[in-house]
Amino acid sequence: MKFSTKAIHIGQEPDKETGAVIPPIYMTSTYAQEAPNQHKGYDYTRAGNPNFKNLEATLAALEQGKVATVFSSGIGATTALVSSMKQGDKVVISNDLYGGTYRLFSRVFSQFGIDFATVDTQNLGAVEAALSKAPKFIFLESPTNPLLRISDIEAIASMARNNKVMVVVDNTFATPYFQNPLTLGADFVMHSTTKYIGGHSDVIGGVVVTNHLEWKEKLDFARMAIGLNPSPFDNWMTTRGVKTLALRMEKHAENATKVADFLNKHPKVKKVYYPGLPDHPNHSIAKKQMSGFGGIVSVEFDLSLEQSMKAVSSFKLFTLAESLGGVESLVDHPASMTHASIPKEERDKNGLSDGLIRFSCGVEDSEDLIEDLENVLKNF
Numbered sequence: 228m229k230f231s232t233k234a235i236h237i238g239q240e241p242d243k244e245t246g247a248v249i250p251p252i253y254m255t256s257t258y259a260q261e262a263p264n265q266h267k268g269y270d271y272t273r274a275g276n277p278n279f280k281n282l283e284a285t286l287a288a289l290e291q292g293k294v295a296t297v298f299s300s301g302i303g304a305t306t307a308l309v310s311s312m313k314q315g316d317k318v319v320i321s322n323d324l325y326g327g328t329y330r331l332f333s334r335v336f337s338q339f340g341i342d343f344a345t346v347d348t349q350n351l352g353a354v355e356a357a358l359s360k361a362p363k364f365i366f367l368e369s370p371t372n373p374l375l376r377i378s379d380i381e382a383i384a385s386m387a388r389n390n391k392v393m394v395v396v397d398n399t400f401a402t403p404y405f406q407n408p409l410t411l412g413a414d415f416v417m418h419s420t421t422k423y424i425g426g427h428s429d430v431i432g433g434v435v436v437t438n439h440l441e442w443k444e445k446l447d448f449a450r451m452a453i454g455l456n457p458s459p460f461d462n463w464m465t466t467r468g469v470k471t472l473a474l475r476m477e478k479h480a481e482n483a484t485k486v487a488d489f490l491n492k493h494p495k496v497k498k499v500y501y502p503g504l505p506d507h508p509n510h511s512i513a514k515k516q517m518s519g520f521g522g523i524v525s526v527e528f529d530l531s532l533e534q535s536m537k538a539v540s541s542f543k544l545f546t547l548a549e550s551l552g553g554v555e556s557l558v559d560h561p562a563s564m565t566h567a568s569i570p571k572e573e574r575d576k577n578g579l580s581d582g583l584i585r586f587s588c589g590v591e592d593s594e595d596l597i598e599d600l601e602n603v604l605k606n607f
């Protein structure tokens with residue numbers, strides 16, 4: 228079965244009782260029992276709900292994995308994985324990650340005695356050295372948020388396997404439509420389903436997919452014990468969104484390519500980051516492991532923090548907002564918004580400048596998006 232057929236049919240059988248083509252929302256906190264612990268497989272929605280199960284079947288199929296667990300958010304998904312660690316355990320994280328993920332390691336889990344070390348996962352020598360220190364996991368994004376850096380997932384997974392380290396890939400930017408980290412050897416793939424999978428900027432959610440069957444129980448346990456469950460309604464909305472993922476991703480990528488080409492030629496632009504551009508430093512690895520390059524374009528301008536903050540407020544179609552991956556185009560200033568939780572010296576060290584602006588290209592008509600960019604750039 229191909230991608231869109233899976234997205235529409237797996238986990239989406241018509242309701243057995245009524246024939247409803249769309250499975251209903253099981254908006255319930257609890258379930259009737261015939262006698263203590265005698266029930267139809269569900270006892271309390273923090274522990275499970277038919278809507279969770281449906282979306283898990285869909286997302287596992289799309290990521291070519293065996294099992295999935297859905298969560299209240301992408302951060303909830305990461306929390307569940309990290310909660311399997313103990314005091315003194317180590318984790319290696321990529322040096323270019325969503326700010327909230329970095330904050331989770333640096334300000335929350337570090338307090339519980341979980342050591343984290345950052346590494347440039349584009350540099351395989353540095354990865355090898357970090358893996359030799361016996362971390363439990365290596366956690367990376369590819370492409371990264373916001374610099375669209377690409378790591379060689381297959382090479383890292385192979386080194387990690389030799390060192391008995393588990394690989395987690397945050398696949399939020401690529402989506403399962405363009406990249407399947409499990410087929411490249413990763414142990415876990417996670418998403419902020421808030422982004423492209425939901426696709427309409429109206430729901431928050433997360434998922435972990437894996438082929439390690441024993442982890443299904445651990446992840447379900449973490450969700451139940453920590454309270455990381457989504458609401459059945461949010462979950463149903465994500466199920467609705469994911470059905471059009473392929474159609475949307477084609478258009479997101481087409482628009483991003485046009486926006487990246489336009490900006491790459493613009494005299495006021497210092498640098499364009501888009502893995503689809505032939506001059507992207509990891510373009511060849513991107514081409515090897517991805518079937519398309521996604522909808523995000525980050526651009527460096529010669530602007531101070533204040534000038535960038537003013538510039539991002541002047542677009543008409545690119546709405547100034549955190550998040551990405553919805554049908555509508557958004558613009559973000561990472562240094563003051565999504566990545567402000569990373570200390571400035573750490574941002575500077577990793578190349579995340581104050582003049583960096585991130586565009587999430589929606590599925591509008593590209594001519595209108597480029598006109599919006601042209602009008603704002605005139606005044607830079």
Ligand SMILES: Cc1ncc(COP(=O)(O)O)c(C=O)c1O
Nearest residue numbers: 300301302325372399419421432
């Ligand atoms: C790449 C990436 N991973 C994880 C997250 C966290 O997801 P959520 O906001 O759904 O908790 C985000 C949020 O922006 C993200 O961009």
